[in-house]
Amino acid sequence: MFSDTLKQLPGVSHLSGIQLIDDADAVMATIENKPGQASSLVVYNHLAQTFGAISPEAAKKGLELYAEHTEDALASPGKHANIDRLLGLIERQETLRVKHLFAV
Numbered sequence: 060m061f062s063d064t065l066k067q068l069p070g071v072s073h074l075s076g077i078q079l080i081d082d083a084d085a086v087m088a089t090i091e092n093k094p095g096q097a098s099s100l101v102v103y104n105h106l107a108q109t110f111g112a113i114s115p116e117a118a119k120k121g122l123e124l125y126a127e128h129t130e131d132a133l134a135s136p137g138k139h140a141n142i143d144r145l146l147g148l149i150e151r152q153e154t155l156r157v158k159h160l161f162a163v
Contacts, residue, residue, distance in 0.1 A: 061126040065098055068105045068124075075162045077103055079113060079144075079155040087155060088144065092162070099141040107157035114154040118145035 076091040077100060090100045102124050103113065110117035122129045125142050132142035148155065 061098070061124070061128055064124050064126060065101055068101050069108065071097070071100050071104050073162055074100065074104065074159055076100065076160045077107065078158040078160065079103075080158055081153070081155055088141075089160075090141065096141075103141070103157065104159070107159075112154050112156050113145070113148060115149045115152050118148040121145045122149075 071092055074092050076089055076096075078086045079088045079090070081087050090096050090103055092100050102121055105124070106113055106117040106121050109120070113121075122142065122145055125132070125139075125145075128139055129142055132139035132146070136143060147153075
């Protein structure tokens with residue numbers, strides 16, 4: 060279950076968020092450390108620490124980590140934006156760099 064997986068991943072209390080940056084240096088998304096996004100921040104931070112970026116390989120691991128939420132995202136496109144992003148990276152074979160935004 061996703062909630063059990065989250066407990067095993069590194070904490071993000073030191074982060075205010077992360078930015079996902081494409082090859083043209085454009086910020087494609089910001090995931091903030093706030094209710095509704097904090098769980099995704101934990102997942103994306105872990106993927107960035109493990110893989111160095113959000114690559115298609117990292118995205119596949121992310122889908123595994125999201126567990127039952129991945130199934131829901133596949134059944135309801137648009138419901139889970141951060142999972143949809145991972146699916147898109149795999150489909151397009153794209154990689155996003157991660158910029159950590161540290162809490163003050």
